[in-house]
Amino acid sequence: NAGVTQTPKFRILKIGQSMTLQCAQDMNHNYMYWYRQDPGMGLKLIYYSVGAGITDKGEVPNGYNVSRSTTEDFPLRLELAAPSQTSVYFCASSSWDSNYGYTFGSGTRLTVV
Amino acid sequence: AQSVTQLDSQVPVFEEAPVELRCNYSSSVSVYLFWYVQYPNQGLQLLLKYLSGSTLVKGINGFEAEFNKSQTSFHLRKPSVHISDTAEYFCAVSDRAGAQKLVFGQGTRLTINP
Numbered sequence: 660n661a662g663v664t665q666t667p668k669f670r671i672l673k674i675g676q677s678m679t680l681q682c683a684q685d686m687n688h689n690y691m692y693w694y695r696q697d698p699g700m701g702l703k704l705i706y707y708s709v710g711a712g713i714t715d716k717g718e719v720p721n722g723y724n725v726s727r728s729t730t731e732d733f734p735l736r737l738e739l740a741a742p743s744q745t746s747v748y749f750c751a752s753s754s755w756d757s758n759y760g761y762t763f764g765s766g767t768r769l770t771v772v
Numbered sequence: 773a774q775s776v777t778q779l780d781s782q783v784p785v786f787e788e789a790p791v792e793l794r795c796n797y798s799s800s801v802s803v804y805l806f807w808y809v810q811y812p813n814q815g816l817q818l819l820l821k822y823l824s825g826s827t828l829v830k831g832i833n834g835f836e837a838e839f840n841k842s843q844t845s846f847h848l849r850k851p852s853v854h855i856s857d858t859a860e861y862f863c864a865v866s867d868r869a870g871a872q873k874l875v876f877g878q879g880t881r882l883t884i885n886p
Contacts, residue, residue, distance in 0.1 A: 663815075690872055699781065701862060701876040702816075709871050717873070749815055753872050758823060759804060761874070763815035 661685050665750050665764035672740040672771045680735040680767050682750030688762070690753045691733040693717075693725065695746040696766075702749065708733055740771045774799040774865045776877035784883045785853055793848040793880045795863035805846040806864040806874065807837055816862065822846065833857070858884045 666681045684691065689710045694702040694717075704717030708727040722744060724736040733752075737744060750764040779794040797803065804823050808816040820831025827839040837848045846863060863877040 692873070694876075699878055701776075701778075701878045702874075703876075704873060707871055707873060715871075718875075751816075755870075755872075759806065759821060759866065759872050759874075761816075761818060761872075763817070765815045766813075 663750055663752055663762050663764035665748075665767050667767060668765070669768050670770070672737075672769065674740060674742065674771060676740050677736070677738050678740070678769075680737075680748055680750075680769075682733045682735065682764060683731050684733075684750075684752040684762070685731065686752060686754070686762065687730060688752035688754040688757070689730065690755070691727065692751045692753075692761075693723075693733070693735045694749045694751065695719065696749060697746050705735065705748075737769075742771050745769060745771045774803060774867055774875045776863050776865050776875055778861075778863050778877035778880050780880050781878065782881045782883065784885060786885050787855055788852050790851050791849065791853050791857075791882065793861050793863075793882065795846045795848065795877060797844050797846065797863075797865045799844075799865060799867065801867050804866045804868055805837075805839060806866070807831065807835070807846070807848050808862045808864060808876075809833075810860045810862065810879075812859070819848070819861070853882075853884050855884050855886065857882060 692707045693705040706725040708714045748767045775798045806821045807819040822839045864874040
Protein backbone atom coordinates (compact mmCIF):
# COMPACT_ATOMS: atom_id res chain seq x y z
CA ASN A 660 0.00 0.00 0.00
CA ALA A 661 1.15 3.51 -0.79
CA GLY A 662 1.97 5.65 2.19
CA VAL A 663 4.62 6.56 4.75
CA THR A 664 6.79 3.75 6.11
CA GLN A 665 8.72 4.13 9.36
CA THR A 666 11.32 1.75 10.72
CA PRO A 667 11.90 0.47 13.31
CA LYS A 668 8.58 0.31 15.18
CA PHE A 669 10.23 -0.04 18.58
CA ARG A 670 13.74 0.60 19.89
CA ILE A 671 15.50 0.76 23.24
CA LEU A 672 18.68 2.82 23.36
CA LYS A 673 21.22 3.36 26.10
CA ILE A 674 22.17 6.90 27.08
CA GLY A 675 24.83 8.23 24.72
CA GLN A 676 24.11 5.81 21.88
CA SER A 677 23.11 7.02 18.45
CA MET A 678 20.57 5.79 15.94
CA THR A 679 18.70 6.73 12.79
CA LEU A 680 14.93 6.56 12.45
CA GLN A 681 14.01 5.80 8.88
CA CYS A 682 11.09 7.33 6.97
CA ALA A 683 10.15 6.68 3.36
CA GLN A 684 7.15 7.75 1.29
CA ASP A 685 6.12 6.59 -2.18
CA MET A 686 3.58 9.29 -3.04
CA ASN A 687 6.07 11.76 -4.56
CA HIS A 688 5.22 14.27 -1.82
CA ASN A 689 7.58 17.22 -1.64
CA TYR A 690 6.91 18.09 2.03
CA MET A 691 8.05 15.81 4.83
CA TYR A 692 8.00 16.24 8.60
CA TRP A 693 9.18 14.68 11.84
CA TYR A 694 7.05 15.09 14.97
CA ARG A 695 7.47 13.71 18.46
CA GLN A 696 4.51 12.83 20.66
CA ASP A 697 4.71 12.93 24.44
CA PRO A 698 1.76 12.13 26.76
CA GLY A 699 -0.40 15.19 27.37
CA MET A 700 1.76 17.34 25.10
CA GLY A 701 0.36 16.67 21.66
CA LEU A 702 2.77 16.53 18.73
CA LYS A 703 5.77 18.83 18.43
CA LEU A 704 7.55 19.51 15.12
CA ILE A 705 11.23 18.53 15.17
CA TYR A 706 12.35 19.13 11.57
CA TYR A 707 10.72 19.52 8.20
CA SER A 708 11.69 19.53 4.54
CA VAL A 709 10.09 21.21 1.53
CA GLY A 710 12.06 19.20 -1.01
CA ALA A 711 15.21 17.22 -1.65
CA GLY A 712 18.24 19.03 -0.26
CA ILE A 713 16.16 21.50 1.79
CA THR A 714 15.54 21.07 5.52
CA ASP A 715 14.67 23.40 8.37
CA LYS A 716 14.22 23.33 12.13
CA GLY A 717 10.88 23.02 13.79
CA GLU A 718 9.89 23.76 17.37
CA VAL A 719 12.11 21.17 19.15
CA PRO A 720 15.20 20.42 17.00
CA ASN A 721 17.86 20.13 19.73
CA GLY A 722 19.54 16.73 19.82
CA TYR A 723 18.38 15.74 16.34
CA ASN A 724 19.59 16.01 12.75
CA VAL A 725 17.97 15.27 9.41
CA SER A 726 18.88 14.98 5.76
CA ARG A 727 16.83 14.80 2.56
CA SER A 728 18.94 13.48 -0.28
CA THR A 729 15.95 12.11 -2.21
CA THR A 730 12.26 12.97 -2.47
CA GLU A 731 11.33 9.62 -0.92
CA ASP A 732 13.50 9.44 2.21
CA PHE A 733 13.75 11.65 5.28
CA PRO A 734 15.82 9.99 8.05
CA LEU A 735 16.03 11.44 11.58
CA ARG A 736 19.34 11.07 13.41
CA LEU A 737 19.83 11.02 17.18
CA GLU A 738 23.52 11.48 17.96
CA LEU A 739 23.80 11.22 21.76
CA ALA A 740 20.60 9.72 23.10
CA ALA A 741 19.23 11.20 26.32
CA PRO A 742 16.27 10.09 28.49
CA SER A 743 14.42 13.26 27.41
CA GLN A 744 14.27 11.80 23.90
CA THR A 745 12.08 8.94 25.05
CA SER A 746 8.98 9.49 22.93
CA VAL A 747 6.92 8.29 20.01
CA TYR A 748 8.18 9.68 16.72
CA PHE A 749 5.95 10.23 13.70
CA CYS A 750 6.98 10.97 10.16
CA ALA A 751 4.46 12.59 7.83
CA SER A 752 4.32 13.86 4.27
CA SER A 753 2.15 16.13 2.15
CA SER A 754 2.32 17.89 -1.20
CA TRP A 755 1.77 21.43 -2.41
CA ASP A 756 -1.36 20.38 -4.29
CA SER A 757 -2.92 18.17 -1.59
CA ASN A 758 -4.52 20.98 0.44
CA TYR A 759 -2.79 19.91 3.65
CA GLY A 760 -3.55 16.26 3.06
CA TYR A 761 -1.01 14.88 5.52
CA THR A 762 -0.20 11.17 5.49
CA PHE A 763 1.30 9.91 8.76
CA GLY A 764 3.47 6.88 9.35
CA SER A 765 2.59 4.41 12.10
CA GLY A 766 5.29 5.72 14.44
CA THR A 767 8.49 4.62 16.18
CA ARG A 768 8.39 4.13 19.94
CA LEU A 769 11.83 4.98 21.35
CA THR A 770 12.94 4.43 24.93
CA VAL A 771 16.28 5.76 26.19
CA VAL A 772 17.55 4.11 29.39
CA ALA B 773 3.27 32.12 16.13
CA GLN B 774 0.20 29.98 16.58
CA SER B 775 -0.99 27.98 19.57
CA VAL B 776 -3.84 25.57 20.19
CA THR B 777 -5.60 24.78 23.45
CA GLN B 778 -7.85 21.76 23.80
CA LEU B 779 -9.95 22.51 26.82
CA ASP B 780 -10.57 18.95 27.97
CA SER B 781 -7.89 16.31 28.36
CA GLN B 782 -10.45 13.52 28.82
CA VAL B 783 -14.11 13.24 27.85
CA PRO B 784 -16.17 10.20 28.93
CA VAL B 785 -19.49 9.75 27.13
CA PHE B 786 -22.14 7.06 26.97
CA GLU B 787 -22.76 5.30 23.67
CA GLU B 788 -25.31 7.06 21.40
CA ALA B 789 -24.96 10.33 23.35
CA PRO B 790 -23.80 13.54 21.64
CA VAL B 791 -20.28 14.83 22.20
CA GLU B 792 -18.40 18.10 21.77
CA LEU B 793 -14.62 18.37 21.93
CA ARG B 794 -13.47 21.93 22.43
CA CYS B 795 -10.58 23.66 20.68
CA ASN B 796 -9.42 27.27 20.87
CA TYR B 797 -6.54 28.75 18.92
CA SER B 798 -4.39 31.84 19.01
CA SER B 799 -2.84 33.46 15.95
CA SER B 800 -1.98 36.90 14.63
CA VAL B 801 -2.63 35.80 11.03
CA SER B 802 -5.36 33.91 9.20
CA VAL B 803 -5.22 30.19 9.77
CA TYR B 804 -6.32 26.83 8.52
CA LEU B 805 -7.80 24.44 11.12
CA PHE B 806 -7.83 20.66 11.42
CA TRP B 807 -9.03 17.78 13.55
CA TYR B 808 -7.13 14.50 13.58
CA VAL B 809 -7.97 11.18 15.26
CA GLN B 810 -5.49 8.66 16.64
CA TYR B 811 -6.64 5.13 17.40
CA PRO B 812 -4.51 3.08 19.84
CA ASN B 813 -1.02 2.29 18.54
CA GLN B 814 -1.66 3.96 15.21
CA GLY B 815 -0.67 7.14 13.39
CA LEU B 816 -2.99 10.11 12.94
CA GLN B 817 -5.84 10.29 10.45
CA LEU B 818 -7.47 13.46 9.20
CA LEU B 819 -11.10 13.85 10.35
CA LEU B 820 -11.82 17.21 8.76
CA LYS B 821 -10.30 20.54 7.85
CA TYR B 822 -11.31 24.16 7.43
CA LEU B 823 -9.48 26.02 4.68
CA SER B 824 -12.11 28.51 3.50
CA GLY B 825 -15.81 28.85 2.68
CA SER B 826 -18.59 27.55 4.91
CA THR B 827 -17.73 27.70 8.58
CA LEU B 828 -19.49 24.38 9.21
CA VAL B 829 -17.24 21.58 8.07
CA LYS B 830 -18.32 17.95 7.75
CA GLY B 831 -15.79 15.16 8.05
CA ILE B 832 -15.56 11.41 8.12
CA ASN B 833 -17.38 9.09 10.55
CA GLY B 834 -20.23 11.58 11.14
CA PHE B 835 -18.08 14.28 12.76
CA GLU B 836 -18.46 17.99 12.07
CA ALA B 837 -16.81 21.17 13.32
CA GLU B 838 -17.66 24.85 13.25
CA PHE B 839 -15.10 27.60 12.73
CA ASN B 840 -15.90 30.65 14.86
CA LYS B 841 -13.49 33.45 14.03
CA SER B 842 -14.75 35.89 16.69
CA GLN B 843 -14.29 33.30 19.44
CA THR B 844 -11.17 31.76 17.83
CA SER B 845 -12.69 28.32 18.25
CA PHE B 846 -13.06 25.15 16.19
CA HIS B 847 -15.12 22.72 18.28
CA LEU B 848 -15.70 19.16 17.08
CA ARG B 849 -19.14 17.56 17.43
CA LYS B 850 -20.91 14.30 16.79
CA PRO B 851 -24.63 13.84 17.47
CA SER B 852 -24.41 10.15 18.44
CA VAL B 853 -21.18 8.36 19.31
CA HIS B 854 -20.26 4.70 19.00
CA ILE B 855 -17.84 2.49 20.90
CA SER B 856 -15.56 2.63 17.86
CA ASP B 857 -15.11 6.40 18.34
CA THR B 858 -12.96 5.73 21.40
CA ALA B 859 -9.64 7.39 20.49
CA GLU B 860 -7.51 10.47 21.04
CA TYR B 861 -8.46 13.58 19.09
CA PHE B 862 -6.10 16.40 18.17
CA CYS B 863 -6.91 19.89 17.02
CA ALA B 864 -4.27 21.58 14.83
CA VAL B 865 -3.67 24.94 13.19
CA SER B 866 -1.51 26.17 10.32
CA ASP B 867 -0.54 29.69 9.36
CA ARG B 868 -1.11 29.11 5.62
CA ALA B 869 2.61 29.43 4.82
CA GLY B 870 4.11 27.32 2.05
CA ALA B 871 5.58 24.54 4.18
CA GLN B 872 2.16 23.45 5.53
CA LYS B 873 3.49 23.04 9.08
CA LEU B 874 0.96 22.14 11.76
CA VAL B 875 0.81 23.16 15.42
CA PHE B 876 -1.09 20.61 17.49
CA GLY B 877 -3.09 20.87 20.67
CA GLN B 878 -2.48 18.60 23.64
CA GLY B 879 -5.13 16.09 22.65
CA THR B 880 -8.48 14.97 24.10
CA ARG B 881 -9.02 11.35 25.00
CA LEU B 882 -12.60 10.37 24.15
CA THR B 883 -13.88 7.29 25.96
CA ILE B 884 -17.22 5.81 24.98
CA ASN B 885 -18.93 3.75 27.66
CA PRO B 886 -21.64 1.20 26.83
